[in-house]
Amino acid sequence: MLGNTRTRRRGGTTTEAGFTLLELTLVGAIVVVLTALAVPMTASAIDSGKGRHAAGFMASRARFVRQQAVFGYRAHALVFEQSNGRWVFRVCRDENYNGVRRVDISAGIDPCIEGPHDIEALFRGTKVAVDPSLEGPAGEPGSPDPVRFGRPDMFSCSFAGTCTAGSVYLQSPEGVQFAVRVLGATGRTRILRYDRVSTRWDAL
DSSP states (O other): OEEEEEEEEETTEEEEEEEOHHHHHHHHHHHHHHHHHHHHHHHHHHHHHHHHHHHHHHHHHHHHHHHHHHHHTSOEEEEEEEETTEEEEEEEEOSSSSOOOHHHHHTTSSOEEEEEEEHHHHTTTOEEOOOTTSOOTTSOOOOSOSEESTTTTEEEEOTTSOBOOEEEEEEOTTOOEEEEEEOTTTOOEEEEEEETTTTEEEEO
């Protein structure tokens, strides 16, 4: 007998109870198997969580832009650009009532009140990127461009609350795909995650 051996009396007869080597071996094997199963699931959840948090941050800045435009009575925009091969964005404000324009930003007329924000720096390993083989949430054809707000790469909202429709795509360190999608007429912002099993975008 091994481990936790104890003596019990049953009807005047003394017996010994405990764990045998076989029982301990079986318990150990079960623990090893459960741990092996739990570690990948935990790692996957952490990875997906990083992408979800990055998408949530992006969505919050889009909502902030619309809020500032409505309550400030002037257009605001998320202005995307590439820096050292990575996408960054700033929050900029229209100062001369002709909309946020890159030429006015460069001239110092339209100030940028936030940023530049670098998703890869804020959420380690997560980046603004997209798998070009994936269709968009509305069935749009795949594209390698992760920032889809028209040629200016700018998400802009007017003081009336209408915004540029489009999407920005993000990938977690292990390639889980997320999208922050904005409806133009209402400025409503949604976060979606691509499920490779069902091959569809699911709202979060």
